[in-house]
Amino acid sequence: MQMMRGLVFGVVSVLPAFFLGALAYFLLGGTSGAEWEHWMWGPCWVLPGLIVGGTFLFGIRDEEDVE
Numbered sequence: 394m395q396m397m398r399g400l401v402f403g404v405v406s407v408l409p410a411f412f413l414g415a416l417a418y419f420l421l422g423g424t425s426g427a428e429w430e431h432w433m434w435g436p437c438w439v440l441p442g443l444i445v446g447g448t449f450l451f452g453i454r455d456e457e458d459v460e
Contacts, residue, residue: 399452406448410441 417436 395453395455399449402452403445403449406445407441410444413444414438414441 414436417440418433421433421436423433423436
């Protein structure tokens with residue numbers, strides 16, 4: 394159950410992660426017609442990856458039973 398919940402959280406967070414990555418790209422000075430540069434690894438790959446990975450880990454964590 395935990396793995397399925399983690400996968401659902403991860404899949405649902407893909408679209409917002411890409412939007413935040415695109416926003417970070419433009420805020421850091423990227424333009425729509427510019428050549429892609431090495432410093433763009435952060436907003437294009439690392440930021441969305443951290444968001445999706447974090448939500449996946451949030452979904453698979455074990456929750457304590459409530460009495």
